[in-house]
Amino acid sequence: MTERDNLLQSAAAHVRDYLNDVGDRPVKATASSEQLRADLAAPLTDEGEDPSRVVDLLADTGRTGTVATQGPRFFGFVVGGSLPVATAADWLVSGWDQNSAIHVLSPVTAVMEETAGDWIRDIGGLSGTWSAGFTTGDTMANFTALAAARHHLLKAEGWDVEADGLFGAPPIEVLVSDESHYSITTSLRMLGLGGNRVRRIANDGQGRMRADALAAGLEQVDGPCIVCAQAGNVNTGGFDPLDAIADATEARGAWLHVDAAFGYWAAAVPSMAHRVAGMDRADSVATDAHKWLNVPYDCGVVLCAHPEAHRNAMTLGASYILASRAERDSHNYVPEESRRARSVPVYAVLRTLGRRGLGELVARCCRHARRFAEGLAAAGYEILNDIDLNVVMVSFGDADTTRRVIEGIQADGTCWCGGTEWQGRTAMRICVSSWATTEEDVERSLEAMCRIAAENA
Ligand SMILES: *Cc1c(COP(=O)(O)O)cnc(C)c1O
Numbered sequence: 439m440t441e442r443d444n445l446l447q448s449a450a451a452h453v454r455d456y457l458n459d460v461g462d463r464p465v466k467a468t469a470s471s472e473q474l475r476a477d478l479a480a481p482l483t484d485e486g487e488d489p490s491r492v493v494d495l496l497a498d499t500g501r502t503g504t505v506a507t508q509g510p511r512f513f514g515f516v517v518g519g520s521l522p523v524a525t526a527a528d529w530l531v532s533g534w535d536q537n538s539a540i541h542v543l544s545p546v547t548a549v550m551e552e553t554a555g556d557w558i559r560d561i562g563g564l565s566g567t568w569s570a571g572f573t574t575g576d577t578m579a580n581f582t583a584l585a586a587a588r589h590h591l592l593k594a595e596g597w598d599v600e601a602d603g604l605f606g607a608p609p610i611e612v613l614v615s616d617e618s619h620y621s622i623t624t625s626l627r628m629l630g631l632g633g634n635r636v637r638r639i640a641n642d643g644q645g646r647m648r649a650d651a652l653a654a655g656l657e658q659v660d661g662p663c664i665v666c667a668q669a670g671n672v673n674t675g676g677f678d679p680l681d682a683i684a685d686a687t688e689a690r691g692a693w694l695h696v697d698a699a700f701g702y703w704a705a706a707v708p709s710m711a712h713r714v715a716g717m718d719r720a721d722s723v724a725t726d727a728h729k730w731l732n733v734p735y736d737c738g739v740v741l742c743a744h745p746e747a748h749r750n751a752m753t754l755g756a757s758y759i760l761a762s763r764a765e766r767d768s769h770n771y772v773p774e775e776s777r778r779a780r781s782v783p784v785y786a787v788l789r790t791l792g793r794r795g796l797g798e799l800v801a802r803c804c805r806h807a808r809r810f811a812e813g814l815a816a817a818g819y820e821i822l823n824d825i826d827l828n829v830v831m832v833s834f835g836d837a838d839t840t841r842r843v844i845e846g847i848q849a850d851g852t853c854w855c856g857g858t859e860w861q862g863r864t865a866m867r868i869c870v871s872s873w874a875t876t877e878e879d880v881e882r883s884l885e886a887m888c889r890i891a892a893e894n895a
Pocket of ligand 1: 516574575576577578619621668670671672697698699700726738
């Protein structure tokens, strides 16, 4: 065996052991950061070290220093696990080490990316004419979509924003839900549109933008205009009423962007698809694959109804890249140039699950969320949101009590949930977004939550 064979076999064995254990170990990291620094933060040596020892060190520290987000009982933030086929596909991506910037550099990953983009459009009910790009996550997908919006709106005003910037440009009005995700603000900041220049539209108490308030807001603004709606609120799972919102934006000629980081995948469940009705009327949509599609970090997807604007906003156009005009060069649809073939695990997951398998994964997570809400309500705790999707917010009493219970649950290690602030209340959030979670995991986690809440009452 060559050294390479040994290293790859050792890494595969380490990963296999890790994944075989990940459902039994505490969900929290058990090594302290001090311990991890003691193990890892050594001075850089002059002579270097044996690669197999380095791989063993990584694996050993990973066993205790990772949070078991790959396990079945991690319910913090919106963090999906990775399906085994997605992890396997990702290993191929690393083995091939393709630069997926342009078609000529990697024809096979270029074709996988095109096809994965087609499948994703199809799941969301978007027309095949929409362009797609694979980003590092939903933040960069939002950024890319809003860059396309900026291009499109200013071009219509006779302004070339890529050439001339925003100084002296016609102002763009931006309307966002007062419950929009902070990554929308970050994207607007990076685009020179300003995080605080936005008009905030009231929500309905469940995190869904009010279409009547949006229509009233649109009447107050002139000139080019972007509206940012959302499908899947991180606290409530609520969907903005996209059809009614599209009525308002179409009447006004505004660009409608939908942040559908995890809500997008509800489209794969026949009984839930109505929640995203109207998404096909948007101008751009952003979603994540590393959340609910359960591919490894990192991967987001930007989709745009105006391929020209999308490409013009992102194109690199360097003279030394003699792009083949006949083929799609993926770097024209994302901020990066050199990039990992992150569409490959997406391709593998969609090909494996099919539409029905994906719908079952999504529906199962939603069922688990409803069971959490039922179990906690039955134990006397207050559920703060309508359970529309895969997110539950629960209060265990006053803010201090709820915070103590969250800390207790995290320290206990049976499962992991984080906290949030919702309309002036402190709550614990449970978000189920992994293929690996079973009914038994939900019952075991509920038992731990109720036990720890009773101890802290
Ligand atoms: C997670 C999330 C984002 C940010 O996505 P990243 O993949 O973390 O960049 C944006 N919007 C919503 C609604 C999200 O849930």
